[in-house]
């Protein structure tokens with residue numbers, strides 16, 4: 001993929017985009033340039049009508065070892081505040097299509113935060129998650145005190161953020177940070193993430209987006225508001241052709257056949 005310097009993109013399946021962070025010499029340290037490219041590739045996947053889900057991965061050794069410390073180290077308050085440093089690093093959370101993180105090796109600092117911005121995290125047994133910012137005299141800046149706390153609870157989040165120690169894939173799974181630790185073997189985590197993405201992409205696009213919106217609303221709204229929002233989303237899907245195809249008398253369920261969704 002010649003147009004990008006820090007990432008690779010491909011479509012291993014007609015309905016799935018794979019984005020691979022590719023700064024091997026820096027363990028995929030996250031730089032300004034890398035995020036510009038990542039945002040570009042994500043926007044392209046979002047606009048591609050064939051694509052129903054995205055997989056984001058790194059290398060066997062590192063998903064991403066954090067923000068690029070060399071790029072960050074000489075910045076002053078006037079630089080980071082004046083240019084709103086990190087503000088464009090969260091664009092991935094604006095995606096309507098699901099994004100699965102396939103994590104091998106280090107997911108540290110901004111790398112762990114980037115994984116947490118995705119909708120589902122699959123981990124290889126070699127994955128190591130952590131927020132080592134405390135060792136650098138800073139704190140997590142893109143969700144490490146917020147998304148992590150919602151994922152694993154206060155006591156465990158405090159331990160991770162205050163000690164800076166890495167947690168294993170097995171701990172991350174037991175604590176609910178990742179949905180699954182896959183089997184051993186090079187490339188296995190990407191393989192399983194692509195399979196999962198393919199499954200999701202085979203569903204109706206509109207209901208997948210609405211489901212993602214509903215789950216994400218659980219982090220923002222009270223239970224009462226969240227349930228109200230969910231019911232409205234649910235009701236709105238009755239205006240879609242996919243609901244007719246999926247469930248009604250003329251549809252797949254009644255005819256005992258596989259639904260042919262048209263994303264309408």
Ligand code: CO8
Pocket residue numbers: 025026027029030065066067068069070086089106108109110111113114132133136140141142
């Ligand atoms: N930034 C820049 N370069 C890095 C980084 C990084 N975060 N991590 C590794 N590298 C570079 C190393 O400098 C080295 O380069 P060189 O060969 O030129 O010296 C190369 O990658 C290989 O690294 P190591 O030789 O250190 O490899 P090891 O296998 O010995 O160690 C470690 C691997 C343990 C991962 C180690 O590299 C390490 O501790 N890295 C730093 C981890 C860290 O502190 N991360 C947090 C950074 S702060 C942060 O992320 C703030 C979040 C901001 C929000 C982001 C929003 C998404």
